[in-house]
Amino acid sequence: MRVPLSWLREYVDLPATETGRDVQAKLVSAGLEVETVEQLGAGLTGPLVVGKVLTIEELTEFKKPIRFCTVDVGQANGTGEPQEIICGARNFAEGDKVVVALPGAVLPGDFRIAERKTYGRVSRGMICSGDELGMGDDGSHGIIVLPPEHEVGTDATVLLELYDEVLDIAVTPDRGYCLSMRGVARETAIAYGLPLRDPALLDVPAPNAYGYPVRVADPIGCDRFTARTVVGLDPEARSPIWLQRRLQKAGMRPISLAVDVTNYVMLELGQPLHAYDRTRLDGPIGVRRAEAGEKITTLDGTVRVLDAEDLVITDNRGPIGIAGVMGGANTEIADPTTDPETGIVSGTTEVVVEAAHFDAISIARTARRHKLSSEASKRFERGVDPQAAAAAAQRTVDLLVLLAGGTAEAGVTEVIAPSAPRTIAMPANHPDKVAGVDYGRETVVRRLQEVGCDVYGQDELVVTVPSWRPDLNEPNDLAEEVIRLEGYENLPSTLPKPPAGRGLTERQRTHRRVGRALAGAGYVEALNYPFIGEQVFDQLGLDADDARRRVVKLVNPLSDEEPALRTTLLPGLLGALRRNDGRGSHDLALFETGLVFRPTEGQPGVAVRLPVDRRPGDEEIARVNAALPAQPRRAAVVLAGAREQAGWWGKGRPSDWADAIQAARIVAAEFGAELVVDADQHAPWHPGRCASFQVVIDGELTLAGHGGELHPRVVKALGLPARTCAMELDLDVLERASEGPVKAPRISAFPVATQDVALVVDQDVPSAAVEYYLAGGAGELLESIRLFDVYTGDQIGEGKKSLAYALRFRAPDRTLTVDEATAARDAAVALAAEHTGAVLRGA
Missing domain, CATH: 2.40.50.140 (Nucleic acid-binding proteins)
Known part of the structure; x- marks a missing residue:
């Protein structure tokens, strides 16, 4: 909101010595964000x-x-x-x-x-x-x-x-009344302790039955509609210089007298208005919800297809405007034209002025739906004073009569849905408790009255909220008004005193270790918004009954294209990889840790509002938790391009599915959990290059995630580099599989005993499965196991492969004998043979 200081002085008798910078400081202290003070005429001198x-x-x-x-x-x-x-x-x-x-x-x-x-x-x-x-x-x-x-x-x-000064104020969504000179003037008057000349205090005639007919079919969407008519306008009348200059200083372009007057009154009182050419109206003005598929050509010349939730203004022909957003082209004020033969000027001579109050949420959704933000919609969606509609219409009529020589018709139409004033009960000392400052009842009442509230009561106050403050809904809102007007800078600075012994939980420390471990392995953390569009599930090739397709949808999403909470980390990470690859960075290794959201059957899905004046009870917390979806924490990586760069040291190496599996092992090691890696088929991975990760929990294998190379169709659908690989793990599952904090390794002073073993298994037996059972059979003496050779050929037969492992045995308290090492090796081979069909090569 651009506020010319010369215009502001009409409503508040500021000292003549006060500059724009002085007013800026006062308003900032009162909680308004005044971004700049523009000096108009700087550098301009006459004559x-x-x-x-x-x-x-x-x-x-x-x-x-x-x-x-x-x-x-x-x-x-x-x-x-x-x-x-x-x-x-x-x-x-x-x-x-x-x-x-x-x-x-x-x-x-x-x-x-x-x-x-x-x-x-x-x-x-x-x-x-x-x-x-x-x-x-x-x-x-x-x-x-x-x-x-x-x-x-x-x-x-x-x-x-x-020569003037213009304050540019960034109005927050809860302070919509400051999108007007009236609202800013009220804040200025309070800040300076001066009286306010309210421009909305006008003599307004009582409504009667002679005004232009109006029919409101949706009183919830439109609870107030005022219509006034002015006839006999001079089509040649132009906006005077003072009016044009005020519009220009406020950032608006002068257009024509009738339009300029409605814009001027909107800036002055905060009430958006619309002027119709009465000769172009067909029958009564109506307000209703649009029919799905209806069309309207708006003032910007665009044909728009309406939604059934859109609130529209109509006449007998259909929609003539999108309520609270933009008018229609078929009833706009005509520009004056001159007949070249007669020299007679023609144009709009009869105007119907609309001043209405529309539901804020409805207008906000319509403006976003049509990607049509206007000065009117910005005000309606932040809250407009419903009581100002009649005054705004009267002010518009007065200016049209004064500046265009028109005559105001006696008819006044006013359709009002009955409503009671809003009241809030609050203890008189509530602001004191919130701020930790002893304001006292007298200060609290005075400050609330200054913002327009009516206050009754002694220890327990009953506060009637002014119509122009829809943001005041509960005691904390009233406390904020008292605190900001008394000055945030006057609040004492008190450092919190945390109790000793508090800090990160073991879970938090473990999750941080996961990030550090992946970063140490060469991955770069990429933080993504937790929102997705459901079309990405088709791109990932998920089955129709895949649990990841069940999403939690937001009521008011940031983007209509991504209205749901993510059920997997991969879409965000793959999107980041695609963007970076498209910008010339082709060797990529990214990771992310974060929550995913999985709805469960029977959840109410309705958020519970907890109190802030006390600690919520166990039952209240339980209701909140019952409404929440499951939120497991995940870790995921994506890779593309070179994993090892080529150079003087040797050849490079491209990233592949094995790197994704190794990343899973790095994560599991931070929990002290051992992964069981097995071949699997799971979207969005390649069916021949996909591994499942399992861990042992209570003696049973539990799925913890998947990794490998992505399916070529997924790579193509998402526009990813060829052979892109990915991995995703459930950290909560790994945490359940861990045996408490990871213990530091013990270094033994006794020598190691190495035993090599070569096992022949079927081609489809994963080497990780053989390794798992070898480790299980070897027992506590096994220090490490490493696969160092894989052989296929005529010597072992078709459909077979030989896996050679190096087993290192060591005891913490003695030197192992050959018999002890051999016995441990034989036990390992026996267990592997039992579960995988492995046979000692050469046996």
Whole structure:
């Protein structure tokens, strides 16, 4: 919201010495975010005067059109003689009043005006455009042509209000009332302790049966609709300079008188309005929900297909506007046109003014649905004062009558859905408890009354909330008002005193170790939003009954394309890999740890609001937990490109499925858990290059995740590099499989005994399974096991393979004998043979 200081002074008698910076400091202290204070007219000095164009001579001997003008500037040039000026613009004619910068003037950008010879003539000044004076966008981008009533020689800096200060305020969603001069003026008056001249305090006629007919079919979506009619408007009437300048300073472009007046009143009172050409309306104005598939052409010329939840304004022909967002083109105010034969000016002469109050949530959803954010929708979705509608309509009517010579019809239409004022009960000392400051009842009541509340009671206050503050709903909101007006800077600084012995839990420490271990292995952490679109499940090739397709959907998602919470970490990580690969980084190894969200059967799915003034009870916490989906913590990695770079040290190596499996082992090692790796088929992995990861929990194997190379169809669907690999593990499962904190290894001073064994198994038997049973049979003496050779060939027969393992045995308290090492090896081979069919090679 851009707030001109000169306009703000109309409602609050600020001291004459107060600057924009001073007001900024006061408003920031009161909790408003004033981002900048713009100095209009900085670097501009006169003489800058009103001139009248006397003659125009077209100079045709140059490549571009040039005009040699004589301009009457009165006595401003000291001689009274016409001023000779060269100008290339063509949007003015003889007899027009223009703005002239005389020699000695300095325009914004340190552009100095002086006499100079150009195009064979001497130019003594410049005829100015709005851009050259730093006036902002007036829609014309040409020379300023002033109304004829302004006197020649008048100081144009005063006429055009070129010197001013504009406060640019970033209005947060809960402070929608500050999207108006009225709201900012109220905050300023409170900050300075000065009275407010409320522009909404107008004499408004009572509603009657003679106004323009209005039918509201949805009183929840539209609880108030005021309609007023003005006839006899002069189609040639233009917005006066003061009105145009206020709009420009506030960041809006002047368009036409009727539209400018509605925009001006919206900026002044915060109530969006719409003006209809009455001659283009067909029957009563209606408010209803749209029918699915209905179409409307909005004022921006776009044909929009309406949704059944959209609130629309209608007449007998159908929709004529999207309520609270944008009007329709079929009833817009017509621009004045002149008949070239008769010279008669035609345009809108009868206007119906709409001032309505719409449901904030409905307007917000409609604006997002159609990707159509407007000044009106920004205000409605943040909350508009419903009581201001009648005053805004009256203010609009008054300005149209004053500026366009119209006549206000006696009919006043007002459709109101009955509603009671909102009240909040609050202990008088509640702000004291929240802030830790002793404000006292008198201060609390005074501050609440300053923001517009009616307050009754002694120790227990009953507060009636003003209509323009829809954000005040509970005692904490009222406490915040007291605290901010008393000054956040006055709150004492108190450091918290955490009790001794607190810190990270073992679970938190373990999860951090996982991240450090993956980072140490060369992976880069990529944090992604936990939102996904359901179309990604098709790209991942998940079956229709896959549990990962069951999602928790958000009621109000950040993006309509990603309305659900993730059930797997892979979509976000693969998206990050695709973006980085597309930007030239092809050797990638990324990881992420985070929660996924899995709904369970029978959950209510409705959030429970917990109290903040006390600790929630066990039953309340249980209800919250019952409404939440399961949220297991996962770790995932994705790889593409080179895993080892080539160089003088030797050849490089591309990442492959084995790297994904090794990443799973790195994660499991941080929990002290042993992974059982087996071949599997599981989307989105390649069916021949996919491994399942299992751990032993209570004597049984439990699935912990999958890893390997992604399916080529998935790679193609997601636009990933060829042979992309991935792994995902459930950290909660690994935690259950761990035997407590990981113990530091014990170093034995006794020598190691090494036994090699070569086993022949079927080709489809995973080496990891053989290794698992060898380790299980070897017992406690086994220190490590390593697969060092795989052989296939005629010597062992078709469909077979030989796996050679090195087994290292060591005892912590003695030197092992050959018999002990051999016995441990034989036990290992026996268990592997029992479960995998392994046979000693050469036996």
